[in-house]
Amino acid sequence: MTDRSATAAELVAAVPGLARYLRPATLLHPYAAAPDPRASRIGGPALWPAGEPWPHCTAGHPDDAYRTAPRPSADGTAMVTLAHVRAEDAPHLPWPPGADRLQVLWCPNDHDELQGERYYYGPNVALHWQCAADLAPVTPPPPRQSEEEYLPTPCALRPEQVLDLPDRDELPAGLHAAATEFTELQGIEYQRDPGRADGWKLGGWPSWNSTDLVPVDCDCGARMVHLLTVESGDDPDLSVGRHGELHVFVCPVDLTHPVGLDLQ
Ligand SMILES: [Zn+2]
Numbered sequence: 001m002t003d004r005s006a007t008a009a010e011l012v013a014a015v016p017g018l019a020r021y022l023r024p025a026t027l028l029h030p031y032a033a034a035p036d037p038r039a040s041r042i043g044g045p046a047l048w049p050a051g052e053p054w055p056h057c058t059a060g061h062p063d064d065a066y067r068t069a070p071r072p073s074a075d076g077t078a079m080v081t082l083a084h085v086r087a088e089d090a091p092h093l094p095w096p097p098g099a100d101r102l103q104v105l106w107c108p109n110d111h112d113e114l115q116g117e118r119y120y121y122g123p124n125v126a127l128h129w130q131c132a133a134d135l136a137p138v139t140p141p142p143p144r145q146s147e148e149e150y151l152p153t154p155c156a157l158r159p160e161q162v163l164d165l166p167d168r169d170e171l172p173a174g175l176h177a178a179a180t181e182f183t184e185l186q187g188i189e190y191q192r193d194p195g196r197a198d199g200w201k202l203g204g205w206p207s208w209n210s211t212d213l214v215p216v217d218c219d220c221g222a223r224m225v226h227l228l229t230v231e232s233g234d235d236p237d238l239s240v241g242r243h244g245e246l247h248v249f250v251c252p253v254d255l256t257h258p259v260g261l262d263l264q
Pocket residue numbers: 057058059060061077107108109111124
């Protein structure tokens with residue numbers, strides 16, 4: 001009973017009402033290694049379309065005032081590669097036509113005034129849906145400033161496809177009660193959220209283990225969808241929030257709308 005997808009499948013077999021809540025997800029299972037630049041990975045070498053400028057963060061940083069270095073100019077601070085994802089490792093993501101690589105870049109500093117983000121204090125995240133044929137090795141400028149805990153140790157991944165069920169906060173009370181009763185009857189160790197997979201993950205559902213459910217809505221009004229969970233820990237040696245999780249959400253109406261961010 002250690003296989004998460006089997007657990008979710010068993011739950012759905014026992015409680016059919018859960019079926020409509022199943023979402024595909026990819027567990028990433030990062031481990032420190034020099035990753036193949038063309039493989040799905042955390043951190044590692046930069047790849048970027050030839051002739052396009054490397055992205056910079058121009059948002060304000062609350063720590064700027066306490067640093068002796070000059071404040072970032074309009075040129076901003078260079079972003080760093082957080083994750084590089086091949087479409088075949090996460091086919092369930094909302095890939096735009098022609099895109100087969102997702103690059104998640106972040107500004108490795110704290111931010112407290114990002115557009116559309118309330119109660120957020122952490123890295124600035126940007127998604128780039130790209131085509132592998134366009135990407136070439138580049139040497140981006142190092143960030144002008146950075147927090148050590150936001151600079152990932154390069155990691156290779158063992159992508160695992162699973163089916164994910166939501167946190168109990170996102171389920172009707174009757175369904176959660178039925179799922180919990182089933183786990184108890186089966187002698188499965190009680191989980192607060194039976195069927196929800198933990199750790200670094202693409203797609204699926206976010207956890208709400210330190211706050212209650214906080215709906216993440218786009219400025220356009222759409223309820224945003226979980227895209228990525230970043231977990232604090234040894235590999236890739238990152239720490240977000242209070243050594244918790246960072247959730248990145250996307251707008252289901254338009255992928256170009258700014259991402260939603262939540263810390264747990
Ligand atoms: Zn920044």
